[in-house]
Amino acid sequence: MMSKDEARTDLLPPDALKGKRLGISVSDSPDLDRLGLLDTHFRMTLGELARAVVIAGGSLFYGGHLQPEGITNFLVEELHRYGRRDRPLKVCLAWTVHRLMTAKQIAEQKEFLGLFGEVFFLSPDGQRLDGPVDEPPQQSFASEEHAAALSGLRSFMTDNTDARIVIGGKREGFQGNMPGxxxxxxxSLERHQPLYLAGGFGGATLDVIRTLRPAFAEWLPALPDGAEPYQRLNDGLVRLGEVASAQKWDGYENGLNEEEGCLLAASYRPSEIAALVGKGMGRLLVKN
Incomplete structure (x- = not known):
């Protein structure tokens, strides 16, 4: 197996990822306590990813919100450290996110982003709008509207990025037919997009790894204490396996070799994860 030092030493030269766009999928993992990790490990990992991708000339796509103390603000603060002022961060807002915001809230957050990021406002079905809707904000949305808008957001991000990194992910309390x-x-599988599945934080990401590459997930038992998974969780995993088989694509055509993919599936070390993602994307750039 490749050593941890080897994973860290293959650094990318400046502009190695110029023109490359990395989509970020990250959310809380129910396995953190079990693994002895904290939520701050997520942010440390995102900070390292931002550093690796932005310094190498790439851009980051994140689908979230513009609330204070959120991931968007954290990423902007990280970008302040690296000097890129060509808006390398693209914040994609689902319809049901930006339509709950006032014009003042949106203006304040766009000002905060400044030269470090820009906001993409999406329609209910995930099409990019020219800007925010010039109407008073809505007060609420039905659960079906939330689910549809999030699906539109995810589709938009997949269509407009070159690769996706996935970390954590909850197994319950999600909207729609399967976890986000x-x-x-x-x-990503349907569009033959390279995936970087960082499984060291557990959660839905490790469930995906266990479905697509079972040997990569052997380091953590599937279910603690014999707990039974939710039916929608099982159905979602079955669907992923079917699509990967039909497409003959499991996302691991990502520039990493077998040893490196296995290491990424178990790593919780921010610098190691960032180095592996940068290495894989860099190799893809050379190939393409």
């Missing part, structure tokens, strides 16, 4: 992480991976 599953749907994001599903869209």
């Amino acid at each position: 992480i599953f749907e994001e991976v599903l869209f």
